[in-house]
Amino acid sequence: MALQIENNEVAVFAIGGLGEIGKNMYVIQYQNELVIVDAGIKFPEDDLLGIDYVISDYQYLIENQEKIKGLFITHGHEDHIGGIPFLLQKIPNIPIYAGPLATALIKGKLEERGLLNSTEIHVLQEDDFVKFNYLSVEFFRTTHSIPDTLGIAVHTPQGVIIQTGDYKFDFTPVGNQPAPNLQKMAKLGSEGVLLLLSDSTNAEIPTFSKSERFVGNTIHQIVERIDGRIIFATFASNLYRVSQAIDAAMQNGRKVAVFGRSMEQTIVNGRELGYLNIPDSELVDAAEINKLPANKVLLLCTGSQGEPMAALSRIANGTHRQIAIQPGDTVIFSSNPIPGNTISVNHLINSLEEAGANVIHGKINNIHASGHGGQEEQKLMLRLIQPKYFMPIHGEYRMLKIHTGLAQLCGVPKENTFIFDNGDVLALTANSARKAGHVPAGDVYIDSNGIDDIDNIVIHDRQMLSEEGLVIVVATIDYHKGLVLSGPDILSRGFVYMRESSTLISQAQKRAFHVIKNYLDQRNEEKTPKNRNFESILKRDIIDDLQEFLYRKTERHPVILPMIISTKV
Amino acid sequence: MALQIENNEVAVFAIGGLGEIGKNMYVIQYQNELVIVDAGIKFPEDDLLGIDYVISDYQYLIENQEKIKGLFITHGHEDHIGGIPFLLQKIPNIPIYAGPLATALIKGKLEERGLLNSTEIHVLQEDDFVKFNYLSVEFFRTTHSIPDTLGIAVHTPQGVIIQTGDYKFDFTPVGNQPAPNLQKMAKLGSEGVLLLLSDSTNAEIPTFSKSERFVGNTIHQIVERIDGRIIFATFASNLYRVSQAIDAAMQNGRKVAVFGRSMEQTIVNGRELGYLNIPDSELVDAAEINKLPANKVLLLCTGSQGEPMAALSRIANGTHRQIAIQPGDTVIFSSNPIPGNTISVNHLINSLEEAGANVIHGKINNIHASGHGGQEEQKLMLRLIQPKYFMPIHGEYRMLKIHTGLAQLCGVPKENTFIFDNGDVLALTANSARKAGHVPAGDVYIDSNGIDDIDNIVIHDRQMLSEEGLVIVVATIDYHKGLVLSGPDILSRGFVYMRESSTLISQAQKRAFHVIKNYLDQRNEEKTPKNRNFESILKRDIIDDLQEFLYRKTERHPVILPMIISTKV
Structure with a gap:
C-alpha cells in the first residue's frame, strides 16, 4: 500500500x-x-x-x-x-x-x-x-x-x-x-x-484546569478530619494523586496498605523512579491492618471507575479475601467517572454506603482535577x-x-x-x-x-444475543427420502420462558416443520442438482420464517440458530 | 537625598x-x-x-x-x-x-x-x-x-x-x-x-480571566433580543468594549449616539488609531435620537461607576439636557462596580428602574470581564x-x-x-x-x-466637618479694659438645629462668655506681659471647654471655630 x-x-x-x-x-x-x-x-x-x-x-x-x-x-x-x-x-x-x-x-x-x-x-x-x-x-x-x-x-x-x-x-x-x-x-x-x-x-x-496541587490541599484537609479507616481509590497511573494520598496519610500518622495489582506496581515504579517518597516502615500489609486502630490506616486501592474485578468492587461486595467494609469507614473516590462508567460507579457508591461506609467523591469535594x-x-x-x-x-x-x-x-x-x-x-x-x-x-x-x-459480525451477534436472546431449532433429516426423522425441537435462552410460552413454541415448531417439509418436497419434485448449499438455503428459510413469526408475536429479534442433522447419504 | x-x-x-x-x-x-x-x-x-x-x-x-x-x-x-x-x-x-x-x-x-x-x-x-x-x-x-x-x-x-x-x-x-x-x-x-x-x-x-471576546458574544446576544432603546454604559477607556457595543448596534440596525466627554474622546482616539470601525453615517447626535424609532438607537455613555456628574447619572435623575429615561429603555452596565463605588452604582440602578428602565448589569449577565x-x-x-x-x-x-x-x-x-x-x-x-x-x-x-x-490636617478637618458639623463662636473684646463688648454669639452648621436646641446653644454661649471673662480677669490680675499669643491661648480655652461640654450633651465632636475680634489697642 x-x-x-x-x-x-x-x-x-x-x-x-x-x-x-x-x-x-x-x-x-x-x-x-x-x-x-x-x-x-x-x-x-x-x-x-x-x-x-x-x-x-x-x-x-x-x-x-x-x-x-x-x-x-x-x-x-x-x-x-x-x-x-x-x-x-x-x-x-x-x-x-x-x-x-x-x-x-x-x-x-x-x-x-x-x-x-x-x-x-x-x-x-x-x-x-x-x-x-x-x-x-x-x-x-x-x-x-x-x-x-x-x-x-x-x-x-x-x-x-x-x-x-x-x-x-x-x-x-x-x-x-x-x-x-x-x-x-x-x-x-x-x-x-x-x-x-x-x-x-x-x-x-x-x-483553565485546576492544578494537581489544589487537589492535594483538599485531600490533606479531608484526611485530617476523618476518624475511622480511610479507603482511598484513584487511577493507579496518577502517581501525583497517589503521592498526595500517601503524604496526607503519613502527616496524619496513618500507615498505608496497598490493594490492587496496578496500584502495587505504581508503588514499585514510583519508588524506583523517585516519584514516591515512602519509607518501608510506613507501608503495611493486609494482615497488619486489622491489628491497627481504625484511625491509623489508609488503604490505597484501584477500582475508582467501578471496575468489577478491581479491589474496591470486591471490598464493596464482600468478595475481597482480606478486607471488608466496616461501619465508620470512609471511602474517597479521587476521580471522576469516565462517561461510560457512571452507572457502575454509582452502583459501587451505593453498595459501599449500604455496607456502612461514608463515601466522598470528586464532584462534591474538589478531590479531582x-x-x-x-x-x-x-x-x-x-x-x-x-x-x-x-x-x-x-x-x-x-x-x-x-x-x-x-x-x-x-x-x-x-x-x-x-x-x-x-x-x-x-x-x-x-x-x-x-x-x-x-x-x-x-x-x-x-x-x-x-x-x-x-470482526464486527461477532460483535453484532453478541449484541443481539444479549439484547434479544437465542432460539435454536434442531431437526434430523433424511434428504434422500425427503423425511424429517426427528424434531424440529426448539430450545431458547434469554428469549421467553418455555413454560409460559408453550403455545408460542409449539406454533414455532410447527412452522419450522412445514418449512423443512416444503423444502424437501420441492427439492425432490424439481429434481434439482443436489448442490452443496442445500443446508444453508434451508437454514436461511427457517430463519426468515421464524424471524418474521416471532417478531410478529413478541416484537423481538432473537438470534435464530437452526441445526440440521442429516443422515449420512 | x-x-x-x-x-x-x-x-x-x-x-x-x-x-x-x-x-x-x-x-x-x-x-x-x-x-x-x-x-x-x-x-x-x-x-x-x-x-x-x-x-x-x-x-x-x-x-x-x-x-x-x-x-x-x-x-x-x-x-x-x-x-x-x-x-x-x-x-x-x-x-x-x-x-x-x-x-x-x-x-x-x-x-x-x-x-x-x-x-x-x-x-x-x-x-x-x-x-x-x-x-x-x-x-x-x-x-x-x-x-x-x-x-x-x-x-x-x-x-x-x-x-x-x-x-x-x-x-x-x-x-x-x-x-x-x-x-x-x-x-x-x-x-x-x-x-x-x-x-x-x-x-x-x-x-483564568475570561477573554474580552467572550463578553462580546454576550453583548451581541443581549442587544439582539432587546426591542426598545438601549443605553450602554461602560468605562470610556475600554476601547474593546466600546468597539463591541458599536458592532452589536450596527449589526442590529441601530445608530449610535455618544454621551459624556471622555466617551466622545474615546471615539475620536479610537477612530484615529484604527481601533474603532464606525462610519460617520452610523453616528447620530442627541437631536436625531428622538426622531428615530426606539429600536434603532443605542446610546453609548459614561457613568457606569455611578459618578454623579457623568452622563448616565444625569440621565437617571432627569438633569440631562437632552435625554430622559422613557419606559421600555434598557440600560446595560458593562462593568463591575469598583469596590468603593458599590453604593452609588446600586443607587443609580434603583433610580433608573424607578424611572421605568430595565437594567442589565455585569454580575448577572456575563457582560463584563x-x-x-x-x-x-x-x-x-x-x-x-x-x-x-x-x-x-x-x-x-x-x-x-x-x-x-x-x-x-x-x-x-x-x-x-x-x-x-x-x-x-x-x-x-x-x-x-x-x-x-x-x-x-x-x-x-x-x-x-x-x-x-x-495636607493631612486639612483632610482631617473636612472629615470632622462632614461627620460632626461646625460651631462658630464670635466675640468682640476690649483687652485693655478686660471687657466683652459683644457676644459671644454662636453659629452652627451641620451640628444641631438651632431652634430645637436653643437651650444647648444658650448654655454654650454662657460657657463661652465665662471662659472669655475668666481669661480676661486672670490676665489683668496677673499683670502678665501681653504676649503675642494671647488670642490663640484664649481660643484654645474656648475650644477645650465647648468640646467637652458639647460632647457630654450630644456625643458629637463638632469643629469649634472661635473668632475673637479685639478692639484696636
Whole structure:
C-alpha cells in the first residue's frame, strides 16, 4: 500500500485517536521514513460484549514496516501505550522511545507477554534529540495526570510537526516534577511550526484546569478530619494523586496498605523512579491492618471507575479475601467517572454506603482535577506554538470541532485547519496542505488475552444475543427420502420462558416443520442438482420464517440458530 | 537625598502602587541613571472630602531630577498616566515613552493644562529598544482592558528587571489587537531575569480571566433580543468594549449616539488609531435620537461607576439636557462596580428602574470581564519569566501576599520574594537582594484643578466637618479694659438645629462668655506681659471647654471655630 502523495510531501495521519477518546496512534512520514507517535488501546464501550480492548488496524504499518524508524511515546497511559504488545507481535523490532515512567510501564506489559526482548527501548530525557536521515525528533516537557509527559516535535524537510500528547498547563505540579517547558514551546513557535496536533479532550470546558496541587490541599484537609479507616481509590497511573494520598496519610500518622495489582506496581515504579517518597516502615500489609486502630490506616486501592474485578468492587461486595467494609469507614473516590462508567460507579457508591461506609467523591469535594487542559490552555498552546496548520486530535468530533474554532480565534486561518477521521492522510509541504486519500484505520477487537482479531459480525451477534436472546431449532433429516426423522425441537435462552410460552413454541415448531417439509418436497419434485448449499438455503428459510413469526408475536429479534442433522447419504 | 546603596547595586522602588490600587509609579536606578515606570493618580476614597486626586510624593524625583532618563508608560489608564501633568509641573522636560493610545490620552491631558510643549513624547512600538548609558529598555505586548498595553524590561548592568504593567492573558483579543507576546516573554525568561514586578490585582481570584471576546458574544446576544432603546454604559477607556457595543448596534440596525466627554474622546482616539470601525453615517447626535424609532438607537455613555456628574447619572435623575429615561429603555452596565463605588452604582440602578428602565448589569449577565489576570495567569507570567527575585506590585497587602505565595509555588525561593511598601528600596546585584532604606512616598492630595498639595490636617478637618458639623463662636473684646463688648454669639452648621436646641446653644454661649471673662480677669490680675499669643491661648480655652461640654450633651465632636475680634489697642 502506497500513499497518494507527492515525493516532496510529508504525510501525517492518525491510525487511531480521531473521533474517539482512546487508541491514540499517529504517523508522520517523509519518503521512506516514518515515525509513529503512541500506540494505545481503547476500552470497549458497553455494547462491545466480551471484548477486552480495541486497537488500531496496523495494516499500513505492517505493509510499510521497513520504513518505521521508531515509536515515540508521549506518556504512559493505556490509551497511548496499551497497543504496544499487539503491535510488536505483528512487527517486532520497532525501536521504542519513551520517558522513564512510560518505559517502566511498557516493560511491565512486554514482560507479561514474553516480548521484553523483542525490541529495544530508549529512555528519553527532555533534551534528547533523535536524528534519522530526513526526520529528527525532539521533546518538550508538559504536565498531565501522570509524570514524565512529553510533547513531541518532529523536524521534517518541510517544517516542524508538533504532537502535544495529553496535557494541561499545571504551573504548580506536585512533588519534584517540573512545570511545562514554556520556553521550549515558545522557541519552537518563534522558529516556525508547520503543523500542530493538539489534545482536544477538554475542548468543551471553557476554563483553565485546576492544578494537581489544589487537589492535594483538599485531600490533606479531608484526611485530617476523618476518624475511622480511610479507603482511598484513584487511577493507579496518577502517581501525583497517589503521592498526595500517601503524604496526607503519613502527616496524619496513618500507615498505608496497598490493594490492587496496578496500584502495587505504581508503588514499585514510583519508588524506583523517585516519584514516591515512602519509607518501608510506613507501608503495611493486609494482615497488619486489622491489628491497627481504625484511625491509623489508609488503604490505597484501584477500582475508582467501578471496575468489577478491581479491589474496591470486591471490598464493596464482600468478595475481597482480606478486607471488608466496616461501619465508620470512609471511602474517597479521587476521580471522576469516565462517561461510560457512571452507572457502575454509582452502583459501587451505593453498595459501599449500604455496607456502612461514608463515601466522598470528586464532584462534591474538589478531590479531582482533570489531566487535560480546558479551552484557555488549548489557546495557550496555540499561541505558544503559532502553527501554520492545525489538526485537533484526541477527541470525539464535537471536541475536535470546538478546538478548531479556538485555533481560528487564535489566528490559524480556517482553510488551514483540518478535522480529520482516522486514516485520512494530510499531505504537507512548507506552503501547502491537502487531504490525500486514506489508509486503513478501522477498529480491531481483542478478546480475552489473545491477539485474535474479532470482526464486527461477532460483535453484532453478541449484541443481539444479549439484547434479544437465542432460539435454536434442531431437526434430523433424511434428504434422500425427503423425511424429517426427528424434531424440529426448539430450545431458547434469554428469549421467553418455555413454560409460559408453550403455545408460542409449539406454533414455532410447527412452522419450522412445514418449512423443512416444503423444502424437501420441492427439492425432490424439481429434481434439482443436489448442490452443496442445500443446508444453508434451508437454514436461511427457517430463519426468515421464524424471524418474521416471532417478531410478529413478541416484537423481538432473537438470534435464530437452526441445526440440521442429516443422515449420512 | 541619596539612596543607601552600594555603587554596584541597582535600586528598585515604588513611589506609589504598593499596598493600594492606584497611583502606580516605580523607579529603577543604577548610579546616575534612573527610569520611571508610570505616573498614575489614585481616586480618593470616600473619606477624602473635596479631594479630586491622590498622587505620589515626587520629592525624591525632584531632588534627583538630573538622573531621570525617561518616563515609560505601560498603558493609558488614569492610575498609570493621571499624574503626568502634576509631575511635569514639578519637573519639566522628562522624556515620555508611551504606546499610541496612551500617547493620545497623555497629549489630551497636557493640552488641557497648557503643558503640551513642556516635554517630548516618543510613541513606542513593541520592537523599540531605548538605550541609555547603563540602562536600556525594551517592551513586550500584553493584553488588558485598554489597547496598546506593554510590559517593560529594563536591562541593567546587574540583570534584567521586568515590570509587567497591568495584564491578563487574553488569547483571543478583540478587533485587530495582537495577543500577548508569549515568545518574547519566554525568551526573556530563557535568557534570565533578575527581578519580576508583577500585577497583583486579581491575586484573590483562583481562575483564568475570561477573554474580552467572550463578553462580546454576550453583548451581541443581549442587544439582539432587546426591542426598545438601549443605553450602554461602560468605562470610556475600554476601547474593546466600546468597539463591541458599536458592532452589536450596527449589526442590529441601530445608530449610535455618544454621551459624556471622555466617551466622545474615546471615539475620536479610537477612530484615529484604527481601533474603532464606525462610519460617520452610523453616528447620530442627541437631536436625531428622538426622531428615530426606539429600536434603532443605542446610546453609548459614561457613568457606569455611578459618578454623579457623568452622563448616565444625569440621565437617571432627569438633569440631562437632552435625554430622559422613557419606559421600555434598557440600560446595560458593562462593568463591575469598583469596590468603593458599590453604593452609588446600586443607587443609580434603583433610580433608573424607578424611572421605568430595565437594567442589565455585569454580575448577572456575563457582560463584563476583568482586565487583570487571575492566579493562573499570574502563575503563567511567573513560569514564562522565571525570575530570580520577585516583588508583587499593583495591589493591596492581601493581594501582594497571595501573589508572593504563588511565586514560591512557581519556584522562586521564599527569601527571594519581597512584599514592600511604597518607598522601600530594594538593592540588587546579580546575586543579592536586600532592603536598603526608604525614600519619601506619602500621599499628596490634589484639590479641584490646582496642583496645591493639601495636607493631612486639612483632610482631617473636612472629615470632622462632614461627620460632626461646625460651631462658630464670635466675640468682640476690649483687652485693655478686660471687657466683652459683644457676644459671644454662636453659629452652627451641620451640628444641631438651632431652634430645637436653643437651650444647648444658650448654655454654650454662657460657657463661652465665662471662659472669655475668666481669661480676661486672670490676665489683668496677673499683670502678665501681653504676649503675642494671647488670642490663640484664649481660643484654645474656648475650644477645650465647648468640646467637652458639647460632647457630654450630644456625643458629637463638632469643629469649634472661635473668632475673637479685639478692639484696636
